[in-house]
Amino acid sequence: MKKLSIRDILAKKGKEKIVAITAYDALFTKLFDENVDLILIGDSLNMSFNGKKDTLDIDINAMLYHTRAVCGAARHAYVVADLPFGSYYDERGAIKSSLKLIKQGGADAVKLEGGAKKAHLVRALSDEGISVVGHIGLMPQSVRFEGGYLVKGRDEKQAQGLLADALALQEAGAVTIVLEGVISSVASEITNAIKIPTIGIGSGADTDGQILVFSDMLGLFDEFVPKFVKRYMNGADLVRKTIKNYADEVRSGAFPSSEYEYKK
Incomplete structure (x- = not known):
């Protein structure tokens, strides 16, 4: 199976939806790999x-x-690998952190949060040959600063600010932009206004692609369910039932039966 490059991702703009998901280990990566276009090692882990x-x-x-x-x-x-909070506060730090994820980690690109104010970092990374995915709208790394997870684009000022952010990131060299928690009509406007792909999470159907945190989508993380998450299975319930079945069989002596023993 062909390894996708940034040219393949860019070519999907306006032609084919980009399928993206998070993964944090080799086990789930192998399960997801053949059916998705983009895997994000998100700091959501x-x-x-x-x-x-x-x-x-x-x-x-x-x-x-x-x-x-x-x-x-x-x-x-x-x-794509997330640059964690505090690792890209200036150009030198951003380059150092990104090179670690690219050279030592093997990532194809890095992702950072922020709009026009972070454009200089995107430009510096791009000048070093590092592909950068932008992230605007609801930005989890700003949750303490903003006092919560806030949907963006609710008024005209915010909408115009988000569009300006997207254009600034594109101009600085970003290859793709994640739109998180953006009012769907605003996400649609941004997607139509820029030449690079947008990948939405909680931002409606008109973006160039979609991403979900895999543990949310599989129902493995069930402490709360964001409005934008569709659960494709009740993973937590399945795991609990399976573990209980295993525990019951161990305690009763039903497992291991002779079928699972080594014999001379």
């Missing part, structure tokens, strides 16, 4: 994988660990 309340305290070394695991298993999908 700090919540679903590490059990933290937000994404803010994961560091670049933890992201590198998971990036290596995913990139070691991906044979088809284009792989």
Whole structure:
């Protein structure tokens, strides 16, 4: 199966929807790889994988660990790694962190949060030959600053600001932009206004692609369900029932039966 490049992702603009999902390890990467176009090693792993309340305290070394695991298993999908909070506060830091994820981790691109104010970082990375995915709208790394997870584009000022952010990121060299928690009509306007693909999460159907956190989509993370998440299976219930079945059989002596024993 062909390994997708940034040219393949860009070519889908306006022609074919981009299918994206998160992954944090080799096991799930192998399960997802053949059916998706893009895999994101999202800092969301700090919540679903590490059990933290937000994404803010994961560091670049933890992201590198998971990036290596995913990139070691991906044979088809284009792989993007999140730059964690605090790792790209200036151009030097952004380049250093990105090179670690690209050179040591094997990622095809990095993703950072922020609009026009972060355009200089996107330009600096692009000048170094590093592909950058932008991220605007609801930005999880700003949750403490903003006091919550806030949907964006609710008024004309916000809508125009988001469009300006998208255009600034495109001009700086971003190859794709994630639109998270953006009012659908605004996400549609942005998608039509820029030449690079948009990938939506909670931003309606008119973006060039969609991404979901895999543990949300599979129903494995069930503490809460965001409005934009469709559960394609009740994974947590299935796992609990399966583990209970296993535990019951171990306790009763039903497992292991002779079928599962080594014999002379």
